[in-house]
Every structure is written in C-alpha cells, then in structure tokens.
Amino acid sequence: MVRHDVVVVGAGLAGMRAAIEASRYGADVGVVSKLHPTRSHSGAAEGGINAALGNAGEDDPQQHTFFTVKGSDYLGDQDAIAVMCEEGPGDIYELEHMGAIFSRTEDGRIAQRPFGAGGAPRTCYAADITGHVLLHVLYEQLVKSGVTVYEEWFALDLVTDGERCVGVTAWDLVRGGVQGVEASAVIMATGGLGRMYRGTTNAYACTGDGMSMAWRAGVPLKDMEFMQFHPTTLKSNGVLITEGARGEGGYLRNSEGERFMFNYAPNAGELASRDVVSRSEQTEIDEGRGVDGCVLLDLTHLGAKRINERLHGSRELAMDYAGVDPIEEPIPVRPGSHYHMGGIDTDVWGHTLMPGLYAAGECACVSVHGANRLGGNSLLETVVFGRRTGAAAAQDVRRNGTGGVFSPSAAGIAERSIGRLLDKNDGERPHVLRQELADAMYDNAGIFRTAEGLEACKAKVEELRERYERGVVVQDKGRDFNTDLIQAIELGSMLEMADCLVTGAIARTESRGAHSRLDYPERDDEAWLRHTLAFYDEGQVRLDYRPVTITEYEPAVRSY
Amino acid sequence: MQVTLKIERYNPESDESRQETFTVDVVEEATLLDVLDVIKDEVDGSLTYRKSCRMAVCGSCGMRMDGAAVLACKTPMRPVVEAGEVPVISPMGNLPVLKDLVVDMEPFWAKFRAIKPYLDDGGEEPPVKEWRIQQEELDRVMTEALCIQCGCCVSECNSMEADPDFLGPAALAKAARFVNDVRDRGGKSRLEIYNGPHGVWDCTRCYFCNQRCPKGVHPRDAIAKVGAAIYQEGMHSDGGARHAKVFVKSTHQTGYLLETHLVPETVGAVNAIKEIPFALRLARAGKVPNPLKPHKAKKLDEVRKLNKLIESQEQATLEAANAGPTRPPADPAQAKESE
Ligand SMILES: Cc1cc2nc3c(=O)[nH]c(=O)nc-3n(C[C@H](O)[C@H](O)[C@H](O)COP(=O)(O)OP(=O)(O)OC[C@H]3O[C@@H](n4cnc5c(N)ncnc54)[C@H](O)[C@@H]3O)c2cc1C
Numbered sequence: 001m002v003r004h005d006v007v008v009v010g011a012g013l014a015g016m017r018a019a020i021e022a023s024r025y026g027a028d029v030g031v032v033s034k035l036h037p038t039r040s041h042s043g044a045a046e047g048g049i050n051a052a053l054g055n056a057g058e059d060d061p062q063q064h065t066f067f068t069v070k071g072s073d074y075l076g077d078q079d080a081i082a083v084m085c086e087e088g089p090g091d092i093y094e095l096e097h098m099g100a101i102f103s104r105t106e107d108g109r110i111a112q113r114p115f116g117a118g119g120a121p122r123t124c125y126a127a128d129i130t131g132h133v134l135l136h137v138l139y140e141q142l143v144k145s146g147v148t149v150y151e152e153w154f155a156l157d158l159v160t161d162g163e164r165c166v167g168v169t170a171w172d173l174v175r176g177g178v179q180g181v182e183a184s185a186v187i188m189a190t191g192g193l194g195r196m197y198r199g200t201t202n203a204y205a206c207t208g209d210g211m212s213m214a215w216r217a218g219v220p221l222k223d224m225e226f227m228q229f230h231p232t233t234l235k236s237n238g239v240l241i242t243e244g245a246r247g248e249g250g251y252l253r254n255s256e257g258e259r260f261m262f263n264y265a266p267n268a269g270e271l272a273s274r275d276v277v278s279r280s281e282q283t284e285i286d287e288g289r290g291v292d293g294c295v296l297l298d299l300t301h302l303g304a305k306r307i308n309e310r311l312h313g314s315r316e317l318a319m320d321y322a323g324v325d326p327i328e329e330p331i332p333v334r335p336g337s338h339y340h341m342g343g344i345d346t347d348v349w350g351h352t353l354m355p356g357l358y359a360a361g362e363c364a365c366v367s368v369h370g371a372n373r374l375g376g377n378s379l380l381e382t383v384v385f386g387r388r389t390g391a392a393a394a395q396d397v398r399r400n401g402t403g404g405v406f407s408p409s410a411a412g413i414a415e416r417s418i419g420r421l422l423d424k425n426d427g428e429r430p431h432v433l434r435q436e437l438a439d440a441m442y443d444n445a446g447i448f449r450t451a452e453g454l455e456a457c458k459a460k461v462e463e464l465r466e467r468y469e470r471g472v473v474v475q476d477k478g479r480d481f482n483t484d485l486i487q488a489i490e491l492g493s494m495l496e497m498a499d500c501l502v503t504g505a506i507a508r509t510e511s512r513g514a515h516s517r518l519d520y521p522e523r524d525d526e527a528w529l530r531h532t533l534a535f536y537d538e539g540q541v542r543l544d545y546r547p548v549t550i551t552e553y554e555p556a557v558r559s560y
Numbered sequence: 561m562q563v564t565l566k567i568e569r570y571n572p573e574s575d576e577s578r579q580e581t582f583t584v585d586v587v588e589e590a591t592l593l594d595v596l597d598v599i600k601d602e603v604d605g606s607l608t609y610r611k612s613c614r615m616a617v618c619g620s621c622g623m624r625m626d627g628a629a630v631l632a633c634k635t636p637m638r639p640v641v642e643a644g645e646v647p648v649i650s651p652m653g654n655l656p657v658l659k660d661l662v663v664d665m666e667p668f669w670a671k672f673r674a675i676k677p678y679l680d681d682g683g684e685e686p687p688v689k690e691w692r693i694q695q696e697e698l699d700r701v702m703t704e705a706l707c708i709q710c711g712c713c714v715s716e717c718n719s720m721e722a723d724p725d726f727l728g729p730a731a732l733a734k735a736a737r738f739v740n741d742v743r744d745r746g747g748k749s750r751l752e753i754y755n756g757p758h759g760v761w762d763c764t765r766c767y768f769c770n771q772r773c774p775k776g777v778h779p780r781d782a783i784a785k786v787g788a789a790i791y792q793e794g795m796h797s798d799g800g801a802r803h804a805k806v807f808v809k810s811t812h813q814t815g816y817l818l819e820t821h822l823v824p825e826t827v828g829a830v831n832a833i834k835e836i837p838f839a840l841r842l843a844r845a846g847k848v849p850n851p852l853k854p855h856k857a858k859k860l861d862e863v864r865k866l867n868k869l870i871e872s873q874e875q876a877t878l879e880a881a882n883a884g885p886t887r888p889p890a891d892p893a894q895a896k897e898s899e
Pocket residue numbers: 009010011012013014015032033034035036037040041042043044045046047048049050130131153154155156189190191192201202203205206209210240338339360361362363375376377378379380382
C-alpha cells in the first residue's frame with residue numbers, strides 16, 4: 001500500500017503534465033502507469049500541436065477558437081475551447097523553454113504549418129516527430145521534479161468511499177500482486193481506445209482502461225459515439241502517415257490518378273476536415289475508384305529534399321510497413337480509427353462529477369473537440385488541460401485535506417477477481433473475442449453508420465460481453481510479468497467501452513462530425529445539439545443528455 | 561508465409577531456461593513482433609515480451625535476433641524467411657533478464673538519470689516568447705533527439721560488457737543532446753559528469769552502437785561530440801581524456817588495445833593495479849587480447865586507417881563544436897512586443 005496526495009494514472013503527455021504541475025503546487029505526487037512513461041502513445045504523434053502564435057501569418061486565439069468550434073460541428077463547449085485557444089500559446093512557449101525542439105522560421109521563431117480545417121498556419125511542429133519530442137521533454141521534467149513513478153503498474157479499479165474517490169488498485173506487472181494506491185485526488189490520464197477497431201493508428205495499449213474504470217465507478221462518459229477516422233493510414237498495420245504530408249502539399253489520388261478531394265471539398269481539397277476526407281476516400285473506394293482497398297497519397301512532386309527534411313519519419317514508416325519509398329511512388333492509404341473525441345465528463349479544470357476524481361487528455365471529454373477534432377488540437381489539449389487539472393487537484397487537496405477512507409478490503413477484492421481469472425482453465429482465448437469485436441466495430445460502427453448496422457453491432461458486443469463474463473482463459477499462470485493476464489483485462493475494458501460507444505451511436509439519429517449516419521444524413525440541431533452522457537446501470541449503459549455551451553458562435557452550416 | 565523462430569525462454573518463478581521452436585503462418589508484411597503476437601495468441605499465451613506502438617517509436621520491443629539487437633516491430637520477416645533462416649530470438653544483452661524476452665530496464669534508466677537528463681536553464685528567466693534560434697543550431701541536436709531509449713545500443717555495447725557502470729551509448733547520446741543545445745547553461749558542471757569515471761572515455765569505439773541503433777542516432781558520434789566539447793572547455797588534461805589519447809596511441813602502434821600500457825600511462829602505475837580487473841574483464845569478453853600478453857593485430861594497416869578516420873572525424877566534430885554553440889540572444893524587441 002502506498003499513499004500520495006495526488007495520484008496520476010497514466011504517463012503520456014496529459015498525465016506527465018498534470019503530475020509536474022501538481023508537484024509545482026507542492027503536492028506529493030505519484031504516477032501509476034502500465035507502460036514506462038516514454039512508451040506512451042503520445043510519442044507517436046507526428047504532425048504537430050496548434051496554438052495561435054501568429055509566426056507564419058496573421059492569427060489570434062479568436063480565430064483558433066472559431067475554427068475549432070466549426071470543426072467540432074458545433075458540439076464542442078465554446079467556453080472550454082476558448083480556454084484552450086487562449087492559453088495555448090503560453091503552454092507552447094513553456095514547452096520550448098523546457099527544451100522542446102520546435103522547427104524554426106527564417107527569423108528563428110517557432111515554425112507553423114497549415115493543418116486541415118485550421119484556417120491559418122497554426123500547427124507548431126518538430127519535423128514530423130512532434131509527439132516524440134514533447135513526450136521526452138516532459139519525461140525529462142518529470143525526472144527533474146522527483147515525482148514517484150510506479151512503472152508497469154496496471155490500474156484495475158477506482159476505490160471510493162461511497163462518495164469520493166480515495167485511490168486506485170493496481171496490478172504490479174513486474175512482481176505480480178495487487179497494490180493499493182491511496183490518494184486524496186486521482187487524475188485519470190489513460191489515453192484512448194482505438195484498439196477496439198480493426199485498422200487503427202492506436203498502440204496496443206490504447207484500450208480505454210481509464211474510461212471503463214470511471215464508468216464502473218458511476219462517473220458518466222460524454223459523447224462516446226464520436227470516433228475519428230484518420231484519412232491516411234497504412235493498410236498493413238494501420239500506422240499513420242501524418243496530415244503534415246498533405247500540409248506540406250501532398251495530393252490524394254484515386255485509381256484514375258484524379259485529385260478527387262476537390263469533388264467533395266471544392267475549396268479546401270486535401271486539407272478539408274478529417275471526417276470529410278475520410279468519408280470522401282471511403283466513397284471513392286466503395287464506388288470502385290480505389291486501389292486494392294486504398295487511395296493514393298502522392299508526395300513524389302515534393303522532391304527528395306523536402307521529403308527528407310520535413311517528412312523523414314513518414315518516409316521511414318512507408319518504407320518499413322508498406323514497402324514503398326514516397327520519393328519514388330505514391331503510398332496506398334485508407335481511413336483508420338484514430339482519435340476518440342468522447343471520454344470521462346469533466347469541466348475546464350478536469351473535475352469529474354465524483355469528488356476526488358479528475359481526468360485529462362484523450363480519456364477525458366471537456367469537451368473541446370465536440371463531434372470532430374482538428375489535427376493538432378489534441379496534443380494542445382493534453383498540455384493545457386493536463387496543467388490545469390494538475391493545478392486544480394493539488395489546490396483542492398490543500399484546501400480540503402486528505403479526503404476519505406481507503407478500505408483495506410479493496411486490494412483483497414481485486415486480488416480475488418484476478419485469482420479467478422488466472423484459475424480458469426477451459427473457455428475461449430481472449431484474442432478470439434478481441435478479433436470479433438474489432439471486426440464488428442469497423443464494419444458497423446465505422447465511418448458510415450446505419451441503424452441496422454449499429455443494432456447488429458450492439459447485439460454482437462452484448463454477446464461478446466456475455467462470453468467474456470463466462471470467463472476467458474489466461475494461459476500464463478505465473479504472477480511475474482504476466483502480459484497474457486493484462487491483455488485479458490484490457491479486453492474487458494474495450495468491451496464495456498464499445499457498448500457505451502455503440503449505444504450512444506444508435507440513439508443519435510443525425511449526422512454530425514465524425515458520426516455519419518447514412519439513414520440520417522443531416523445534422524439536426526433541434527434534437528441533437530446536446531452531449532450524450534453514458535452512465536453505468538447494473539452493468540448496462542444508460543443514456544442521458546446535457547446542453548452544449550454556446551457563447552459566441554451560433555451553429556452554422558459547416559462547409560469546406 | 562510460414563515462419564519458424566527459436567526463442568530463448570526464461571521463467572523466473574521456476575528459474576528455468578530453455579530454447580523453444582515455434583512455427584506459425586503469418587501475412588507477408590509481418591514483422592518479428594507480428595510473429596510473436598501470433599505465437600502468443602494461438603500457440604502459447606505465456607510467451608512474454610514488451611510492445612506498444614508497433615511503429616518503432618515507443619522503444620518497448622528491443623530484443624536480439626541471432627545475437628544482434630533489433631526492434632521487433634521494425635524487423636520484417638520476409639527476407640529472413642526467403643533466406644531460409646531460422647533465427648534465434650533472445651533478450652537484449654547487458655541487462656538482467658526478467659522473463660523470456662523482457663529485460664529489467666532499471667539499470668538503463670539509472671544511467672539516464674545520472675547524466676542530468678534535462679535542460680539546465682541556469683536559473684535564468686526565459687524570454688517572454690520562444691528563444692530565437694536558427695534551424696541550423698537546432699539541427700545540431702536533432703540526431704540525438706531521435707533516440708527512443710530502446711536500449712538496442714546498450715545491448716551490444718562492448719565497453720559495458722566489461723564495465724557495467726559505463727554510462728553507455730544511450731545515456732551519453734542524451735548527454736550530447738544537451739551539450740549542444742544552445743539553450744543549455746549546464747556548461748562545465750554538466751561536462752564534468754561525462755568526463756568522470758565511467759564517462760565518455762570508457763567507450764572502446766567498437767561502433768556497435770552506431771550499427772545497431774534502429775533510429776539512426778549514431779551514439780558513438782554523439783560521444784565524440786561530447787568528447788570534443790570537453791576538449792574545447794580545456795578539461796582534457798583530466799584522467800579520462802588522457803586515457804583516450806593513450807588509447808589512440810596504443811591501438812595505433814599495435815592494432816590492439818594494450819591495457820597493460822594504457823592503464824599505467826593514464827593513471828600512474830600504482831592506481832593501475834586497481835584497474836587491472838577491468839582490463840581482464842575486457843580480455844575475457846574477447847574484446848582485447850589478454851593484457852598480460854600483448855600481441856599485434858594482423859592487419860595493422862587497417863587499424864591505422866581506422867584510427868586516422870576516427871581522428872579526422874573527431875577533428876571535424878571539434879571544429880563544429882568550435883564554431884558554436886552560441887547562446888541565443890533574448891530578443892529585446894520580442895520582449896517588448898508581448899508586454
Ligand atoms: C499515430 C497518432 C498520431 C497523432 N498525431 C497527432 C498530432 O499530430 N497532433 C495532435 O494534436 N494529436 C495527435 N494524435 C493524438 C494525440 O497523440 C493523443 O490524443 C494524445 O497524445 C493522447 O495523450 P494522453 O496523454 O491522453 O494519452 P497517452 O499518451 O496514450 O497515454 C496514456 C497513458 O496511460 C497509461 N495507461 C493506460 N491504461 C492504464 C492502466 N490501466 N493503468 C495504468 N496506466 C494506464 C499508459 O501507460 C500511458 O502512459 C495522434 C495520435 C496517434 C495515434
């Protein structure tokens with residue numbers, strides 16, 4: 001059993017930024033992460049991070065706010081978006097002072113490039129390894145801060161005293177065994193859930209654990225039905241080719257060599273919003289103008305020098321996983337599940353509805369992305385709201401004291417349920433269920449959705465949850481470094497979160513942002529300009545709704 | 561396609577080691593990691609390895625294939641299969657094995673922490689906005705910034721095999737990333753860490769790290785850059801740098817490292833006695849001939865050429881280091897702008 005004032009679960013950009021801030025406020029901080037911090041998926045972000053610095057052209061936070069609101073298809077909360085866009089530049093400068101290596105303009109300022117639907121060149125970048133650079137900079141600062149990190153501890157459940165969150169239970173992967181982690185404030189920063197889809201840009205670790213922990217503890221999840229599909233992912237393993245490739249001037253072509261995007265988005269072309277580009281690609285593929293289930297991302301006209309300087313990482317990925325050198329030939333790409341807009345419902349300081357529980361980063365929903373996130377906005381979200389949440393948690397602890405009582409039986413309960421999982425010897429292997437889930441989600445809760453498909457998907461998810469409850473077989477019976485066990489637990493999280501996602505999607509009978517219903521092709525502000533809340537109700541999903549915060553920008557038609 | 565692997569297994573709970581052969585069917589584009597996944601899912605769920613990103617950026621999946629460190633997710637299997645090979649997969653070297661292909665990374669991170677792995681701002685107030693820096697100045701640390709801390713270099717490091725306390729290629733590449741960052745104010749105090757015992761001068765220049773790094777970080781070149789900075793600061797009269805000079809001399813003369821000469825010339829005859837075990841360990845690892853029985857390398861010409869090359873490389877890095885880094889000016893106009 002360990003104890004800290006503030007415990008952060010997850011050590012990606014959001015988690016580390018929160019931990020650093022809480023420790024600056026004098027809190028005793030512990031970080032629990034199933035991966036070593038630098039292994040977090042934030043490191044995979046290539047393209048960049050948005051902030052209205054105005055280094056590459058006229059820009060200001062108001063413009064950033066407007067384009068984010070528009071990009072969100074008006075589902076984003078405008079007060080939260082304004083906070084992010086106004087505070088963003090300060091956070092970028094701070095990262096730069098910490099040592100982040102941002103690419104530069106001629107006059108030595110941070111360079112910025114255009115990203116889809118941004119309206120101005122606003123995306124700061126470090127070549128095409130932005131996430132990697134930021135993740136390592138924050139880890140450097142975490143080491144400097146002296147915060148305790150429990151590496152390769154897998155958080156299992158939130159512990160509450162009936163009213164407030166008082167800590168978590170965690171499985172120590174290296175040594176085996178359940179650990180109680182007591183805290184006056186718990187910050188969830190566990191990232192996304194893209195792994196429930198076949199064809200995803202997400203890492204193996206993106207399984208929605210934190211969201212499902214919160215959901216089971218009774219905390220509502222917001223806008224779970226909104227899953228963004230990235231237009232340019234490799235066919236073999238879903239690895240993403242950055243939007244920066246189009247930002248630098250890359251073309252999308254169909255099998256006839258045509259730059260088809262202008263048929264769908266006459267002004268923005270390849271730089272239209274992600275949901276628009278993904279749907280256009282899927283339409284081209286469905287109508288027979290694809291190449292082996294893909295379209296072509298053509299960079300050849302950019303030349304070797306530009307590609308090597310600005311898109312070196314993308315070139316390497318294309319060569320490693322598609323066997324294609326983009327200097328010589330176009331890369332076959334297709335849409336893949338990428339970013340989950342929904343998550344644990346929070347306010348602009350990371351508070352959830354449960355006292356003592358906070359959330360930040362991709363596992364949270366503030367909401368700044370609404371129905372569709374703009375490229376470059378989620379890295380910004382991790383640092384802005386990571387910082388705010390760390391500050392709020394530390395200050396709340398100082399003001400309100402240590403909080404509730406951590407029941408000693410919590411660890412025992414968790415230990416017993418893991419014991420049951422390990423003891424099971426006959427039944428299905430988890431990977432069978434995982435594959436069926438991934439196929440069902442991609443086929444029926446993907447880019448284009450219908451009532452019929454979604455209902456079928458819901459039935460499938462319910463069936464899989466039942467099969468999971470009956471017990472899956474973990475073949476590794478040891479306690480030390482049991483990754484077989486961890487994967488089985490992750491499957492449980494994914495199944496629960498898939499249920500929340502699909503249930504929300506069935507109910508939302510409109511098309512908005514990334515949620516595109518063929519049977520309800522129009523946006524319906526009258527009925528659906530509201531957030532979905534998914535509650536835990538005896539294992540099932542119960543939906544409720546809440547109005548969207550609109551301050552300045554009245555909903556308008558979204559066209560590019 | 562069908563892939564066969566021989567995997568070195570270790571079960572910590574029974575303390576059993578064994579080699580096991582697996583054959584599975586995988587898709588044509590499968591990487592080594594994909595093959596392990598198929599084995600774990602379909603054959604033996606207890607097979608243990610680390611993974612996360614599967615795109616060569618998280619640094620989780622370092623392991624050895626036929627004795628050389630690789631990232632499993634960056635290793636396509638088709639060429640291996642086409643060559644008819646049955647590779648042996650084993651955990652990385654120079655780090656304790658926890659289970660199967662998983663090693664204990666703590667010694668690795670302890671060295672990371674030891675090199676002051678963060679920008680030293682010298683307690684100065686930063687500018688209101690960003691530091692004004694030219695792209696070329698940043699390019700100087702961009703290569704080292706590619707490091708994903710996977711440990712592949714450390715796995716193969718010659719010197720670390722003999723001296724487990726050697727800071728090693730990954731930590732020293734990280735060091736170079738700060739030494740040449742124009743924003744860093746660490747100066748001499750930073751360099752002292754790298755100039756000390758187990759620092760840059762422990763490197764035997766075997767170049768295995770450059771060869772094995774999956775991200776093109778070139779840790780050995782980074783070490784040379786740190787060495788150059790130490791020279792530039794006039795700190796080279798210390799023990800470590802002297803060690804390096806003698807090292808070059810010694811290999812130049814004989815084509816092999818003569819630890820018997822090297823140690824006394826660096827630290828003096830009395831202290832040398834303490835260092836003998838180090839030389840013996842090197843000898844045992846087959847990296848140098850038995851220090852008590854010096855002999856000549858066969859291709860002395862080649863060794864001399866190599867030394868020339870190293871010298872000219874170091875000269876070049878030294879010149880580069882002399883040309884910069886300069887501190888970025890805190891632009892007064894910029895400060896005004898945002899007041
Ligand atoms: C390929 C790719 C490219 C992207 N490019 C961009 C881009 O260019 N710009 C942009 O703005 N956004 C981009 N994004 C999105 C952005 O990277 C992510 O949304 C963001 O990094 C998420 O950060 P995070 O800190 O919330 O989560 P993560 O970085 O995913 O971290 C999650 C952390 O939680 C821990 N964790 C999870 N479950 C548990 C558990 N049960 N117990 C303990 N710990 C747990 C993990 O160990 C990890 O440390 C990209 C995403 C992908 C996949």
